[in-house]
Amino acid sequence: MIEQLSLFAERLPHRPYCSDDKTARLIRSRARALQFPYIQVNPPKLRFWLPFDLDKPGGAVAWEDALLPPPAVAIGNPHNGHAHLLWGLEAPVATGDAARAAPLRYLAAIEGAMLAKMLPHGADPGFAGLIVKNPAHEKWRTHWGPPHLYGLGELAEWLDLDKFKPKRALLKEIEGYGVGRNVSLFNALGPEGKWAYTAVRRYRGKPFGEWEIAVLAKAQEMNGEFRTPMDCNEVRHIAKSVAKWTWKQDKARAAEFSQRQSYKGKRSGEVRAAASEDRRASARLMAASGMTQQVIAQALGVTDRTVRNWIND
Known part of the structure; x- marks a missing residue:
């Protein structure tokens, strides 16, 4: 370790x-x-x-x-x-x-x-x-x-x-239109590439900061495909603009958050299941590392039979 x-x-x-x-x-x-x-x-x-x-x-x-x-x-x-x-x-x-x-x-x-x-x-x-x-x-x-x-x-x-x-054509094609790489990257993230408009749905009910980080990571990835990548500050500015715009436009985000709140009562059951899954995860990774079932059982405080069931499940 x-x-x-x-x-x-x-x-x-x-x-x-x-x-x-x-x-x-x-x-x-x-x-x-x-x-x-x-x-x-x-x-x-x-x-x-x-x-x-x-x-x-x-x-x-x-x-x-x-x-x-x-x-x-x-x-x-x-x-x-x-x-x-x-x-x-x-x-x-x-x-x-x-x-x-x-x-x-x-x-x-x-x-x-x-x-x-x-x-x-x-x-x-x-x-x-x-x-x-x-x-x-x-x-x-x-x-x-x-x-x-x-x-x-x-x-x-x-x-x-x-x-x-992967599709090779996307950034190869977009680099040649508009007024340069800035417009190309902005369009690839949003208006024409449509990545942000789809991806933002997965962040409904989550903090804006998480969405902003996701857009920045995607923008950095796309920037790496240019023959001459843009300066990091330029990429960050474009990503911030796209993140703010798509966040405001996603009107269903607020409704999604309200719906998620109604399911909070189900969390207690998930927590109990998580404790068992946590030890099962440990057992399987320990077995993959070459540890014996007896050693794993002693380390996790369970029986050999339980470890055997976890590994063979």
């Missing part, structure tokens, strides 16, 4: 975003940021980790239910069983260099295929991947998987990539 945590910390940005909530508006040194429950996991133009958000109880074991290889870490919320799953990449993939479009498209296809396999198990398709639960923070229940980093080819062996080949 110490080795895996050290690797996680070493791969963080030098000054990551961090905060006590999902908006993560603070920027601090790496050591200081590790003291917050939410933290930026990848540097701006590199992908060391593939993060996914599982928004349902039992999220920490969604990888197994989806027939995927064990993640490096599953970071669970002990109150509702939701989790962030992170797969580590053996070699980082550059996302800001248009000259390396091939590995970027390969990565996009892998992410799309992994997301598709986990959608039936609660994966959030609107998750931006910029901010994750900090596995070093006491607020979360962290389950460490095998100390293994994956190559893209190795991950591809678990997936059917034919259905997830």
Whole structure:
């Protein structure tokens, strides 16, 4: 566990975003940021980790239910069983260099295929991947998987990539129209690309800050496809404008929030289920790491039979 945590910390940005909530508006040194429950996991133009958000109880074991290889870490919320799953990449993939479009498209296809396999198990398709639960923070229940980093080819062996080949034409085409890259990026996010108008629906009932972070992450991804990427401040300004506009236009957001409030009574049942799912997640990741059923049972305070049922379920 110490080795895996050290690797996680070493791969963080030098000054990551961090905060006590999902908006993560603070920027601090790496050591200081590790003291917050939410933290930026990848540097701006590199992908060391593939993060996914599982928004349902039992999220920490969604990888197994989806027939995927064990993640490096599953970071669970002990109150509702939701989790962030992170797969580590053996070699980082550059996302800001248009000259390396091939590995970027390969990565996009892998992410799309992994997301598709986990959608039936609660994966959030609107998750931006910029901010994750900090596995070093006491607020979360962290389950460490095998100390293994994956190559893209190795991950591809678990997936059917034919259905997830990225469309190459979008930014190649939009770069040539309008008055430049600013207009192109704005249109790709909103009026013509329509990404924001669809994606904002997944943030109804959530804080605006989460939506703003999602738009910024998408804008940075699109900016990386330009032959000459724009300045970060320009991208941030465009993302902020698109985020504000689509947030105001999504009139159904307020109604959705009211509807969600009526379901608060169901949370107590989810919390109880989350406690059992949390230990099941630990058992499966511990087994994937090579630990025996007896050792797992002693560590989790359950019987050997319970561990056997969890692993064979």
